[in-house]
Amino acid sequence: MTLEPKHQPATFRFDVSGIRNGRLQNLFVSRFREIAGSRPISCDFWSILQSGHLDTLPRNLIVMTDLSKVAGAYQRLDRHSWTRAVRERRLFFFVLVRTERDQRCAGLVDDLVRASDSRFSVWSLTSREEEAREDWVSRAIAAIDPHAIVDIRYSDLRKCFWIQFGDGLSSTLNLKELDLKATGSELLPETVTVSSDDSETVELLDIKGEKFEIDSRSLRALVDPTLAENLKREADEQFAKVSERLRRKRTGLKVSQQELARRTGLEQALISKLECGKHQPRFDTLRKYAEGLGLSIGDLLEA
Amino acid sequence: MAVFNHKCGGYKIKINNVDHPPPHCHITGGGNIRVSLLTLEPLDPNQEIPPGVKKCLRECQEEMIKAWDKVQQKP
Numbered sequence: 001m002t003l004e005p006k007h008q009p010a011t012f013r014f015d016v017s018g019i020r021n022g023r024l025q026n027l028f029v030s031r032f033r034e035i036a037g038s039r040p041i042s043c044d045f046w047s048i049l050q051s052g053h054l055d056t057l058p059r060n061l062i063v064m065t066d067l068s069k070v071a072g073a074y075q076r077l078d079r080h081s082w083t084r085a086v087r088e089r090r091l092f093f094f095v096l097v098r099t100e101r102d103q104r105c106a107g108l109v110d111d112l113v114r115a116s117d118s119r120f121s122v123w124s125l126t127s128r129e130e131e132a133r134e135d136w137v138s139r140a141i142a143a144i145d146p147h148a149i150v151d152i153r154y155s156d157l158r159k160c161f162w163i164q165f166g167d168g169l170s171s172t173l174n175l176k177e178l179d180l181k182a183t184g185s186e187l188l189p190e191t192v193t194v195s196s197d198d199s200e201t202v203e204l205l206d207i208k209g210e211k212f213e214i215d216s217r218s219l220r221a222l223v224d225p226t227l228a229e230n231l232k233r234e235a236d237e238q239f240a241k242v243s244e245r246l247r248r249k250r251t252g253l254k255v256s257q258q259e260l261a262r263r264t265g266l267e268q269a270l271i272s273k274l275e276c277g278k279h280q281p282r283f284d285t286l287r288k289y290a291e292g293l294g295l296s297i298g299d300l301l302e303a
Numbered sequence: 304m305a306v307f308n309h310k311c312g313g314y315k316i317k318i319n320n321v322d323h324p325p326p327h328c329h330i331t332g333g334g335n336i337r338v339s340l341l342t343l344e345p346l347d348p349n350q351e352i353p354p355g356v357k358k359c360l361r362e363c364q365e366e367m368i369k370a371w372d373k374v375q376q377k378p
Binding site: 114117178179180185200201211212213214215217218219221222228231234235238239241242245280281282283286287296297298301303 | 305313317319320321322323324325326329332335339341342343346361364365368369371372375377378
Protein backbone atom coordinates (compact mmCIF):
# COMPACT_ATOMS: atom_id res chain seq x y z
CA MET A 1 0.00 0.00 0.00
CA THR A 2 1.28 3.47 -0.83
CA LEU A 3 0.29 6.41 1.34
CA GLU A 4 -0.59 9.78 -0.13
CA PRO A 5 2.37 12.16 -0.10
CA LYS A 6 2.33 14.54 2.86
CA HIS A 7 3.71 18.02 2.69
CA GLN A 8 5.09 19.34 5.94
CA PRO A 9 7.54 22.23 5.78
CA ALA A 10 10.96 21.10 6.89
CA THR A 11 12.03 22.68 10.15
CA PHE A 12 14.76 25.19 9.46
CA ARG A 13 17.17 26.53 12.01
CA PHE A 14 19.29 29.59 11.62
CA ASP A 15 22.26 31.39 13.12
CA VAL A 16 22.87 35.04 12.25
CA SER A 17 25.45 35.72 14.98
CA GLY A 18 28.30 35.56 12.43
CA ILE A 19 27.15 38.94 11.04
CA ARG A 20 29.04 41.49 13.11
CA ASN A 21 26.29 44.11 12.89
CA GLY A 22 23.36 44.03 15.34
CA ARG A 23 21.01 46.04 13.11
CA LEU A 24 21.52 43.66 10.16
CA GLN A 25 21.13 40.65 12.44
CA ASN A 26 17.74 41.89 13.65
CA LEU A 27 16.57 42.59 10.11
CA PHE A 28 17.53 39.10 8.96
CA VAL A 29 15.86 37.40 11.91
CA SER A 30 12.66 39.36 11.43
CA ARG A 31 12.49 38.64 7.68
CA PHE A 32 13.50 35.02 8.15
CA ARG A 33 10.64 34.44 10.58
CA GLU A 34 8.18 36.00 8.10
CA ILE A 35 9.31 33.92 5.17
CA ALA A 36 10.02 30.54 6.70
CA GLY A 37 6.64 30.45 8.41
CA SER A 38 7.54 27.15 10.02
CA ARG A 39 8.74 28.49 13.35
CA PRO A 40 12.41 28.68 12.51
CA ILE A 41 14.54 28.10 15.55
CA SER A 42 17.80 29.88 16.29
CA CYS A 43 20.83 27.71 16.87
CA ASP A 44 24.39 28.46 18.02
CA PHE A 45 26.34 27.05 15.07
CA TRP A 46 29.65 28.59 16.11
CA SER A 47 29.68 27.09 19.62
CA ILE A 48 28.95 23.62 18.22
CA LEU A 49 31.68 24.12 15.62
CA GLN A 50 34.15 25.16 18.32
CA SER A 51 33.24 22.17 20.49
CA GLY A 52 34.10 19.85 17.58
CA HIS A 53 30.87 17.84 18.04
CA LEU A 54 29.74 18.38 14.47
CA ASP A 55 27.43 15.36 14.61
CA THR A 56 25.24 17.29 17.06
CA LEU A 57 24.53 20.06 14.52
CA PRO A 58 20.83 20.14 13.62
CA ARG A 59 19.70 19.46 10.05
CA ASN A 60 18.61 22.22 7.66
CA LEU A 61 20.61 24.90 9.44
CA ILE A 62 21.04 28.20 7.62
CA VAL A 63 24.15 30.08 8.73
CA MET A 64 24.18 33.76 7.85
CA THR A 65 27.60 35.21 8.42
CA ASP A 66 30.32 37.62 7.40
CA LEU A 67 32.91 36.01 5.12
CA SER A 68 35.82 36.70 7.50
CA LYS A 69 34.07 34.83 10.33
CA VAL A 70 33.34 31.68 8.31
CA ALA A 71 36.74 31.76 6.57
CA GLY A 72 38.50 31.78 9.95
CA ALA A 73 36.43 28.84 11.18
CA TYR A 74 37.05 26.89 7.97
CA GLN A 75 40.82 27.33 8.26
CA ARG A 76 40.76 25.92 11.80
CA LEU A 77 38.89 22.78 10.72
CA ASP A 78 40.03 20.09 8.29
CA ARG A 79 38.32 20.18 4.88
CA HIS A 80 36.97 16.63 5.10
CA SER A 81 35.15 17.29 8.40
CA TRP A 82 33.72 20.51 6.99
CA THR A 83 32.36 18.83 3.85
CA ARG A 84 30.99 15.90 5.82
CA ALA A 85 29.16 18.22 8.22
CA VAL A 86 27.67 20.26 5.36
CA ARG A 87 26.44 17.14 3.55
CA GLU A 88 25.16 15.18 6.50
CA ARG A 89 23.52 18.05 8.34
CA ARG A 90 22.36 19.86 5.18
CA LEU A 91 23.91 23.18 6.20
CA PHE A 92 23.56 26.24 4.02
CA PHE A 93 25.83 29.29 4.24
CA PHE A 94 24.61 32.72 3.32
CA VAL A 95 27.75 34.84 3.36
CA LEU A 96 28.18 38.61 3.26
CA VAL A 97 31.21 40.56 2.08
CA ARG A 98 30.79 43.90 3.88
CA THR A 99 34.15 45.06 5.15
CA GLU A 100 37.82 45.17 4.11
CA ARG A 101 38.37 42.30 6.50
CA ASP A 102 35.91 40.22 4.45
CA GLN A 103 37.51 41.29 1.17
CA ARG A 104 40.90 40.04 2.40
CA CYS A 105 39.35 36.53 2.63
CA ALA A 106 38.04 36.58 -0.96
CA GLY A 107 40.78 34.17 -2.09
CA LEU A 108 39.20 31.43 0.03
CA VAL A 109 35.75 31.67 -1.52
CA ASP A 110 36.28 29.14 -4.35
CA ASP A 111 37.62 26.56 -1.92
CA LEU A 112 34.78 27.21 0.54
CA VAL A 113 32.14 26.86 -2.19
CA ARG A 114 33.58 23.51 -3.28
CA ALA A 115 34.12 22.22 0.25
CA SER A 116 30.51 23.18 0.98
CA ASP A 117 29.08 21.40 -2.09
CA SER A 118 27.97 24.80 -3.46
CA ARG A 119 25.72 25.25 -0.43
CA PHE A 120 27.59 28.51 0.07
CA SER A 121 26.16 31.70 -1.37
CA VAL A 122 28.30 34.85 -1.28
CA TRP A 123 26.84 38.35 -1.47
CA SER A 124 28.75 41.59 -1.72
CA LEU A 125 26.96 44.19 0.35
CA THR A 126 26.84 47.66 -1.12
CA SER A 127 24.50 50.28 0.32
CA ARG A 128 22.17 49.94 -2.68
CA GLU A 129 21.98 46.18 -2.31
CA GLU A 130 21.31 46.59 1.38
CA GLU A 131 17.89 47.89 0.43
CA ALA A 132 17.17 44.51 -1.14
CA ARG A 133 18.10 42.56 1.97
CA GLU A 134 14.66 40.99 2.24
CA ASP A 135 15.21 39.46 -1.16
CA TRP A 136 18.50 37.92 0.03
CA VAL A 137 16.77 36.04 2.79
CA SER A 138 14.14 34.70 0.38
CA ARG A 139 16.88 33.50 -1.91
CA ALA A 140 18.76 31.85 0.94
CA ILE A 141 15.70 29.79 1.83
CA ALA A 142 14.94 29.00 -1.82
CA ALA A 143 18.52 27.84 -2.31
CA ILE A 144 17.93 24.86 -0.07
CA ASP A 145 17.33 22.22 -2.72
CA PRO A 146 13.71 21.06 -2.35
CA HIS A 147 14.34 17.87 -4.33
CA ALA A 148 17.26 16.62 -2.30
CA ILE A 149 16.54 13.69 -0.04
CA VAL A 150 16.68 14.40 3.66
CA ASP A 151 15.91 10.89 4.87
CA ILE A 152 15.03 7.44 3.49
CA ARG A 153 14.20 4.23 5.35
CA TYR A 154 12.95 0.79 4.43
CA SER A 155 10.19 -1.09 6.23
CA ASP A 156 10.62 -4.83 5.82
CA LEU A 157 7.18 -5.36 7.33
CA ARG A 158 5.40 -3.22 4.72
CA LYS A 159 7.97 -3.81 1.96
CA CYS A 160 8.19 -0.13 1.19
CA PHE A 161 10.53 2.86 1.41
CA TRP A 162 9.66 6.00 3.36
CA ILE A 163 11.25 9.12 1.85
CA GLN A 164 11.45 12.74 2.96
CA PHE A 165 12.63 15.55 0.67
CA GLY A 166 14.27 18.90 1.37
CA ASP A 167 11.01 20.86 1.25
CA GLY A 168 9.25 18.55 3.71
CA LEU A 169 7.40 16.36 1.17
CA SER A 170 7.32 12.80 2.45
CA SER A 171 5.89 9.67 0.90
CA THR A 172 6.14 5.91 0.78
CA LEU A 173 7.09 3.93 -2.30
CA ASN A 174 6.69 0.19 -2.48
CA LEU A 175 9.12 -2.13 -4.19
CA LYS A 176 6.67 -2.89 -6.97
CA GLU A 177 6.45 0.81 -7.92
CA LEU A 178 10.20 1.06 -8.08
CA ASP A 179 10.38 -2.16 -10.07
CA LEU A 180 14.00 -2.68 -9.15
CA LYS A 181 13.84 -6.28 -10.29
CA ALA A 182 13.97 -4.94 -13.85
CA THR A 183 17.56 -3.93 -13.19
CA GLY A 184 18.52 -7.58 -12.87
CA SER A 185 20.36 -6.87 -9.61
CA GLU A 186 19.72 -8.69 -6.36
CA LEU A 187 19.38 -5.69 -4.09
CA LEU A 188 19.15 -5.45 -0.32
CA PRO A 189 16.47 -2.76 0.30
CA GLU A 190 17.24 -2.61 4.02
CA THR A 191 20.67 -1.13 3.18
CA VAL A 192 19.10 1.97 1.62
CA THR A 193 20.66 5.28 2.58
CA VAL A 194 21.20 8.81 1.27
CA SER A 195 24.56 8.95 -0.52
CA SER A 196 27.46 10.31 1.50
CA ASP A 197 28.69 12.03 -1.68
CA ASP A 198 25.59 14.09 -2.39
CA SER A 199 22.00 14.26 -1.20
CA GLU A 200 20.60 13.81 -4.71
CA THR A 201 21.41 10.10 -4.80
CA VAL A 202 20.03 7.13 -2.90
CA GLU A 203 22.27 4.11 -2.49
CA LEU A 204 21.49 0.46 -1.90
CA LEU A 205 23.82 -2.51 -1.75
CA ASP A 206 23.42 -5.69 -3.74
CA ILE A 207 24.18 -9.13 -2.38
CA LYS A 208 27.80 -8.78 -3.49
CA GLY A 209 28.10 -5.57 -1.44
CA GLU A 210 28.31 -3.30 -4.47
CA LYS A 211 26.58 0.09 -4.60
CA PHE A 212 23.43 0.63 -6.67
CA GLU A 213 22.51 4.28 -7.19
CA ILE A 214 19.11 5.89 -7.73
CA ASP A 215 18.58 9.54 -8.64
CA SER A 216 16.49 11.53 -6.15
CA ARG A 217 14.51 13.34 -8.89
CA SER A 218 13.42 10.01 -10.37
CA LEU A 219 12.05 8.97 -6.99
CA ARG A 220 10.41 12.32 -6.36
CA ALA A 221 8.76 12.35 -9.80
CA LEU A 222 6.88 9.17 -8.81
CA VAL A 223 5.03 11.14 -6.11
CA ASP A 224 5.23 14.71 -7.43
CA PRO A 225 3.30 15.22 -10.73
CA THR A 226 4.68 18.76 -11.18
CA LEU A 227 8.26 17.54 -11.13
CA ALA A 228 7.35 14.61 -13.42
CA GLU A 229 5.94 17.10 -15.91
CA ASN A 230 9.01 19.36 -15.65
CA LEU A 231 11.33 16.40 -16.26
CA LYS A 232 9.31 15.36 -19.29
CA ARG A 233 9.50 18.89 -20.69
CA GLU A 234 13.26 18.95 -20.04
CA ALA A 235 13.64 15.64 -21.90
CA ASP A 236 11.48 16.80 -24.83
CA GLU A 237 13.59 19.96 -25.17
CA GLN A 238 16.79 17.93 -25.25
CA PHE A 239 15.45 15.48 -27.84
CA ALA A 240 14.23 18.39 -30.00
CA LYS A 241 17.71 19.92 -29.85
CA VAL A 242 19.35 16.63 -30.79
CA SER A 243 16.94 15.92 -33.63
CA GLU A 244 17.65 19.35 -35.08
CA ARG A 245 21.40 18.65 -34.96
CA LEU A 246 20.96 15.26 -36.67
CA ARG A 247 18.85 16.73 -39.43
CA ARG A 248 21.24 19.65 -39.94
CA LYS A 249 24.28 17.35 -40.20
CA ARG A 250 22.55 15.05 -42.70
CA THR A 251 21.18 17.79 -44.92
CA GLY A 252 24.50 19.67 -44.68
CA LEU A 253 26.17 16.62 -46.25
CA LYS A 254 23.38 16.44 -48.85
CA VAL A 255 22.35 12.93 -47.87
CA SER A 256 18.66 12.03 -48.10
CA GLN A 257 16.89 9.97 -45.45
CA GLN A 258 16.48 7.19 -48.03
CA GLU A 259 20.18 7.20 -48.83
CA LEU A 260 21.10 7.19 -45.13
CA ALA A 261 18.71 4.26 -44.59
CA ARG A 262 20.42 2.39 -47.42
CA ARG A 263 23.90 3.09 -46.03
CA THR A 264 23.11 2.19 -42.41
CA GLY A 265 20.44 -0.49 -42.58
CA LEU A 266 18.24 1.66 -40.33
CA GLU A 267 14.61 1.98 -41.36
CA GLN A 268 13.76 5.32 -42.92
CA ALA A 269 10.81 5.63 -40.51
CA LEU A 270 13.23 5.37 -37.59
CA ILE A 271 15.50 8.04 -39.08
CA SER A 272 12.47 10.27 -39.52
CA LYS A 273 11.36 9.70 -35.91
CA LEU A 274 14.86 10.50 -34.67
CA GLU A 275 14.90 13.72 -36.64
CA CYS A 276 11.48 14.68 -35.27
CA GLY A 277 12.55 14.13 -31.65
CA LYS A 278 9.98 11.32 -31.31
CA HIS A 279 12.49 8.59 -30.54
CA GLN A 280 15.13 8.41 -27.84
CA PRO A 281 18.33 7.43 -29.66
CA ARG A 282 20.24 4.41 -28.40
CA PHE A 283 23.98 3.97 -28.79
CA ASP A 284 23.86 1.51 -31.69
CA THR A 285 21.43 3.69 -33.63
CA LEU A 286 23.56 6.80 -33.15
CA ARG A 287 26.68 4.88 -34.15
CA LYS A 288 25.08 3.66 -37.37
CA TYR A 289 23.65 7.11 -38.11
CA ALA A 290 27.07 8.74 -37.57
CA GLU A 291 28.94 6.12 -39.62
CA GLY A 292 26.43 6.52 -42.42
CA LEU A 293 27.45 10.16 -42.65
CA GLY A 294 31.17 9.41 -42.17
CA LEU A 295 31.21 11.15 -38.77
CA SER A 296 32.02 10.20 -35.19
CA ILE A 297 29.18 10.30 -32.66
CA GLY A 298 30.82 13.36 -31.08
CA ASP A 299 30.92 15.21 -34.41
CA LEU A 300 27.35 14.18 -35.21
CA LEU A 301 25.97 15.56 -31.96
CA GLU A 302 28.12 18.68 -31.79
CA ALA A 303 26.23 22.00 -32.11
CA MET B 304 28.45 -0.97 -9.75
CA ALA B 305 27.15 2.41 -10.93
CA VAL B 306 26.60 2.34 -14.67
CA PHE B 307 29.45 4.77 -15.25
CA ASN B 308 32.04 6.32 -12.93
CA HIS B 309 34.94 8.50 -13.94
CA LYS B 310 37.21 10.90 -12.06
CA CYS B 311 38.17 14.17 -13.70
CA GLY B 312 40.39 16.44 -11.59
CA GLY B 313 38.54 17.07 -8.35
CA TYR B 314 35.21 16.10 -9.91
CA LYS B 315 33.40 12.83 -10.37
CA ILE B 316 31.32 12.04 -13.46
CA LYS B 317 28.73 9.34 -12.85
CA ILE B 318 25.63 7.77 -14.30
CA ASN B 319 23.13 6.33 -11.81
CA ASN B 320 21.61 2.87 -12.17
CA VAL B 321 18.11 4.39 -12.06
CA ASP B 322 17.50 7.86 -13.47
CA HIS B 323 15.10 9.88 -15.60
CA PRO B 324 15.35 10.79 -19.30
CA PRO B 325 16.97 12.46 -21.19
CA PRO B 326 20.26 10.53 -21.08
CA HIS B 327 22.48 12.44 -18.68
CA CYS B 328 25.37 12.17 -16.25
CA HIS B 329 26.01 13.89 -12.92
CA ILE B 330 29.10 15.91 -12.14
CA THR B 331 29.67 15.96 -8.40
CA GLY B 332 32.34 17.42 -6.16
CA GLY B 333 31.13 20.99 -5.70
CA GLY B 334 27.41 20.66 -6.19
CA ASN B 335 25.60 18.36 -8.58
CA ILE B 336 25.43 19.33 -12.25
CA ARG B 337 23.31 17.23 -14.63
CA VAL B 338 24.74 17.18 -18.14
CA SER B 339 23.00 15.84 -21.26
CA LEU B 340 25.01 13.02 -22.82
CA LEU B 341 23.75 13.96 -26.25
CA THR B 342 24.39 17.71 -26.30
CA LEU B 343 27.01 17.82 -23.50
CA GLU B 344 25.17 20.85 -22.11
CA PRO B 345 23.84 21.27 -18.56
CA LEU B 346 20.16 20.31 -18.25
CA ASP B 347 19.73 23.27 -15.94
CA PRO B 348 20.66 26.34 -18.03
CA ASN B 349 21.61 28.20 -14.84
CA GLN B 350 24.46 25.78 -14.19
CA GLU B 351 27.87 25.73 -15.84
CA ILE B 352 30.20 22.83 -16.53
CA PRO B 353 33.61 23.39 -14.89
CA PRO B 354 36.09 24.15 -17.76
CA GLY B 355 38.39 21.17 -17.15
CA VAL B 356 35.48 18.74 -17.13
CA LYS B 357 34.25 19.62 -20.65
CA LYS B 358 37.22 17.85 -22.22
CA CYS B 359 36.62 14.73 -20.09
CA LEU B 360 32.97 14.70 -21.14
CA ARG B 361 33.87 14.91 -24.83
CA GLU B 362 36.35 12.05 -24.43
CA CYS B 363 33.84 9.86 -22.59
CA GLN B 364 30.72 10.78 -24.57
CA GLU B 365 30.45 7.54 -26.60
CA GLU B 366 31.18 5.37 -23.58
CA MET B 367 28.56 7.23 -21.53
CA ILE B 368 25.86 6.99 -24.21
CA LYS B 369 26.57 3.27 -24.40
CA ALA B 370 26.37 3.01 -20.60
CA TRP B 371 23.07 4.89 -20.53
CA ASP B 372 21.42 2.06 -22.48
CA LYS B 373 21.72 0.03 -19.25
CA VAL B 374 19.94 2.62 -17.10
CA GLN B 375 16.48 1.84 -15.86
CA GLN B 376 14.50 4.96 -16.68
CA LYS B 377 11.88 6.50 -14.38
CA PRO B 378 9.38 8.06 -14.39
